[in-house]
Amino acid sequence: MGEETARAIGQAARDSGVNLSLHAPYFINLANPDPESRKKTTGYILAACQAADWMGATRVTVHTGALMKRTRREALDIAKETLAQVIAACDGEGFGHITLCPETMGKLGQLGDLDEVLELCQLDGRLLPCIDFGHLYARSLGELEGLEATVKMLDRVEELLGSDRASRFHSHFSKIAFTPNGGEKVHLTFDQTDFGPDPAPLMAELARRGWSPTIICESAGTQDVDALAMKELYLKRLL
Ligand SMILES: [Zn+2]
Structure with a gap:
C-alpha cells in the first residue's frame, strides 16, 4: 500500500x-x-x-x-x-x-x-496476543467454548501476561467450522448454528472483568451485523 x-x-x-x-x-x-x-x-x-x-x-x-x-x-x-x-x-x-x-x-x-x-x-x-477465539475453538475441535472454558482462557492470559496487558488484548472473533483431522475449515456467520463458538459467554465475562480488548469480527460476510451483536452483548452486561 x-x-x-x-x-x-x-x-x-x-x-x-x-x-x-x-x-x-x-x-x-x-x-x-x-x-x-x-x-x-x-x-x-x-x-x-x-x-x-x-x-x-x-x-x-x-x-x-x-x-x-x-x-x-x-x-x-x-x-x-x-x-x-x-x-x-x-x-x-x-x-x-x-x-x-x-x-x-x-x-x-x-x-x-x-x-x-x-x-x-x-x-x-x-x-x-491476538486471540482468535474461533481459531482456538476449531483447533480444540470444539472444546474451547462456553463460560467455563472462556474463564480459564482469560485467567491464563492474565496469569502469564499480567492484568494490564490481559485487559487490552487484541482479538478476532467468528464462528468457525472444523474437521476432526485438520481443525479450522471455514468461517461462518452468527446465524449458522452447527458450529461455535457462541460469543455471549466471552462478552459477559469481559464485561464482568471490566476488560476492554479490541475485538475484530471475522464472520463470513456479516461482520457489520455480528460485530454489533457482540457490542450489544458486552454493553448489556456492563450496565
Ligand atoms: Zn490472522
Whole structure:
C-alpha cells in the first residue's frame, strides 16, 4: 500500500471514530529458520508497520507459522528467535510504538495455540496476543467454548501476561467450522448454528472483568451485523 492511500484511509477512519489495526501478510511463518526466509519475514512485518504508521494504526497482527514436521517445541523456539529479530528490526526502524500481536491459529498443523502465543508474548512487554477465539475453538475441535472454558482462557492470559496487558488484548472473533483431522475449515456467520463458538459467554465475562480488548469480527460476510451483536452483548452486561 502506498503512503497516500494509507494516509487517506487513516483520515477517513479518524473522521468516523474508528481505530485501525493492520494484519501483516497471511503467509508469514515465524517458525521458518532459513535465514533468507527470516529476512523476508522481517521485511514484510516492517512494511506492515510502515503502512500502520501512515494510517495511524497502532497494532499489527502477525501469524505464528507452520510446524513443518517439527515438534511444537522446536517450532516455537525458532519462532521466538525470529520474533526477537523482528522486534529489534522494528525498533531500529523507528516502529517501536507499533504493537505486534502474534495470533492464535486454527489449524492443527500450525503453531499458535493459546500457550504458544502467550509464550511468544513474553519476549517483550509491548507484545499483545491476538486471540482468535474461533481459531482456538476449531483447533480444540470444539472444546474451547462456553463460560467455563472462556474463564480459564482469560485467567491464563492474565496469569502469564499480567492484568494490564490481559485487559487490552487484541482479538478476532467468528464462528468457525472444523474437521476432526485438520481443525479450522471455514468461517461462518452468527446465524449458522452447527458450529461455535457462541460469543455471549466471552462478552459477559469481559464485561464482568471490566476488560476492554479490541475485538475484530471475522464472520463470513456479516461482520457489520455480528460485530454489533457482540457490542450489544458486552454493553448489556456492563450496565
Ligand atoms: Zn490472522
